[in-house]
Amino acid sequence: MTSTGPFGPLQFQLVLLRRMADHQPELVDEARRELGVSLAGMRDANRRWQAMVRSPRARGTLARYRSVLGPPELTFRRTIGDLECDVLLWPVPLWPDLRFEATAAPGGAVWNEWLVRAPGAAGPGLRTAEDLRPWSCTVDEVARAFPPARPLEGTAPTRTGLAFTLPDGRPAAAEFTWGLLQRWSARSA
Structure with missing residues (x-):
């Protein structure tokens, strides 16, 4: 088909x-x-x-997102270190509280593309390991809830890893796809 x-x-x-x-x-x-x-x-x-x-005639990444998703719902500037980037957000109907975010450097090269919590939407209450359910939270939400956290190399394109600390002090690692939690596990110290 x-x-x-x-x-x-x-x-x-x-x-x-x-x-x-x-x-x-x-x-x-x-x-x-x-x-x-x-x-x-x-x-x-x-x-x-x-x-x-x-495609050899492929559009740039931002042009492709605009053609597929339409105009972004929200566009703003974000400073990362000493570089100012453009951030574009599109709604994702399957996950109404999330947005697809593309972060572009000056000149339009897309540096990051993933799902984030929609501005103003309440995120999950992440207090315990049991709160870490698949598809319930984003990379940023886990990193903020369970510090210290540090990025890990993803296992494939569109995948991100995160090392973090559970409330009981145990180290853990999570894997995200397009920025959305897929799975996690406690790690040996």
Whole structure:
């Protein structure tokens, strides 16, 4: 099954889900059904996305996001060290309290792209290890709730790792896909 219609927000959500399926296949299947899309439809969306990204005539990353997701809901400047970057946020209907964030350097090169909590949306109350449930929180939320935290190299594109400290002092590590928690485990000291 292949689709020739426009590639829009629905298909983009399927791309996000495709990478998450490696860790949370049950949650992905539930979300895919909620979106009314078959497994073949999700695979087709991912195939089309990869073709757009790898095309010799590929648009720049920001242009691709704008064409697929439309105009950003919010754009603002953020200072990282001594560099001022543009931050663009788009709604993601599957996760109404989250936004897809792209951070671009001067000149438009995208440095980071992931899911973040929507401005003004209440995040989860992360106080204990039991609060760390898949898809419940973002990288920044875990880092703030369980300091000290430090980034770890991700295991694949769109994946981020985070080392952090549980309230009982045990070290732990989490893996995120597109910035959304997928799994975590306590580590030996």
